[in-house]
Amino acid sequence: MRSVGIIAEFNPLHNGHVYALTRARQKAQADVVIAVMSGNYVQRGEPAIVDKWARAQMALSAGADVVVELPISVALQSSEQFAEGGVAVLAGLHVDAIAFGTEDASLDYAALAAKRMQASDTEVFRDYTRPYASQLADFYASEVGKKLTAPNQMLALAYAEANLRLHSPLTLVPLQRTGVQHDAVNRAAGFLSASAIRQAVFAGEDVTQYVPAMTRQLLAQQEHASWADLWPLLRYRLLTATLPELRQVDQMSEGLEYRMVACARTSEDFADFLHQVKSKRYTYARLRRLALATVLNLTRDDVRFDREHVLAHVLGFTAAGREFLHSVKKTATIPLITKVSSDMLAPGAPLYMTHRADSLYTNINGQVQNFGRKPLMQDSEFGGKTC
Template identity: 50%
Template sequence: MQAVGMIAEFNPLHNGHVHALAEARRRANADVVVVAMSGNFVQRGEPAILDKWARAKAALQCGADLVVELPVFDAVQAAPQFATGGVAIMQALGVSSLAFGTEAADVDYARAAERLQSAKFDASGFQDFTQTYATQLNQQYREATGLDLSQPNLLLGMSYAQANLQLQAGLKLLAIPRVGVDHDAQHVASQFASASHLRELITSGQPVNEWMPEASVTSLSSPHYDWSQLFPLLKYRLLTASLSELEQISGMSEGLQYRLSQQIKGQQSFDDFMTAIKSKRYTYARLRRLCLNVVLNLTQAQVDAAQQHRFLHVLGFTQAGQAYLHQVKKSVGLPLIVKPTADQLTPKGLMAVQQQADNLITFLGAPDQNYGRVPYRF
């Protein structure tokens, strides 16, 4: 059996995702579609609107055959680290090709990644405090490849190509043109709407049936999550944790712990706090990820260690997906977890960081996200 992979969030799953899943299968002539899906927290630095189980179930009903969790220590990261985590999962599962949506499907991503590797630039050396890291990174990308990577999916596509090269994963890259609207568009086009716009509609109680498949609409009966629920916890953490404790948080750098501790005083909403700490140096996404790590109490040491011990947590599969798992199980390159055990969820267990993060969702009222949970089967 041949497998094509996709790295996704499905936050929430909409008609554009259904199109991408079908197109990936068609273009790869694949027997199964394997998805590495972000768990309960996503790259933009916030909880997914629905928990990982609700989103995985919808994905399996809408074109995916095997859904594996992209753990929090890879999911809540900038594009290069996010891509590395996803590609590592595909490599471990023996997937032969990787499909991704992009604003520029005609780019030779593999060739561009080779040019970037040859350029040997060092992103850690960006010292222009009047521009964000992302802006400076894009400038160097443009110099090395001639491409403007300011569009989010174009940057992700390039990050996948770089990870594929660095990990020597050997994945064939399949760039799928985005359909409908742009990544964060606040309008709709025919049957398509961006995930960010759909989240706003869902939060405000407006109908979304026109832009989401039935299975995904049905999943909306599950509890919803957003920063309004997390902000009181963030405020408590920033007002009570010492500066030395905050300094250890993943993504904390350049004295940001001082800025966060000072600006949180008197803030009444997460949006107002974001406005207060925003600067030319940092994007909103970077700051949201940092704040999320503060709430989750994820230290850089924990994240670094976890990324050295990745695993495959299966959330669900179809009959074809189960058959593919059976085919590759003897050669899978990472520990395969189908039903998490108590030992795996302890502070020293393989899923310790994931469990630490998922405890927050259960604190907000969700059922246990890991212990004893078995994959969905379709």
């Protein structure tokens, strides 16, 4: 079976995602679409609006054949590490191609990524007062003669670079984005970004025309998670943990623990906290990820261990997806998990960090996230069941 992979968050799944899943299948001439999806926490440093099982069900109803969870150790990282982790999962499952949305599908992403890999870090990153992403964008601009500042362009280049590092690279399938840009709030006919949809949902607005029926149904059924749920816990942790404890948090560096503790004392809410902590050196997304790692107590050692034990936790599949999983089960280079037992969640086990973080999400929506959960099986256009 020819397969194509997509790395996504579906937070929540909207009409643009349906288009991407359809185009990926068509352009790659694939029999199955494999979605590697962030779990209950996403790369911009937030809890997903609804849990991973609901979003997996959205994806299956919209054209994905297999949904695999992206490990939390890479889901909450910079675009380069996020891309590397997602590509590693696809490669471990012997997926043939990787599709990704971009504002310019005509660029030769493989060639640009190769130039970046050939350049030394001193050639690319010279100014330590500016964010890494800004300097990387400058490097690519010097190569193509125009700014590549759109988030999906930079993520596409990260996918291409991670892919080039593989022993057997996947085929790159760039998809021209349509409708609105990332984080856009201007409403185009039938399309609205996931960020704008979340804002509308939190405001109680109608998003019917921008999302499929399954997304509407599941958004109505589940509690919606946001930083409002986590801010009291973050503030408590910052004001009660010792500085040595905070220094062990993944991505905590350059004395940020002092700044975060001081700002936690005077901040009224999470938005105020971010505004106080913000500096030219760090993006808001970087600070949100650090804040999330802090409240979840994700240490550098935790993350290192998790990234050294890459696995594929299957959240759902279609009949075609089940056939694909059966075909790769014996040759996959990473463990394939379809049912989570208690020993997989124990300290030192590969799913321990995910389980620990998901326990907090359970407090928000009341749904058990791992133990005993079996993959969803898509059996109709707008329905899934646990098999």
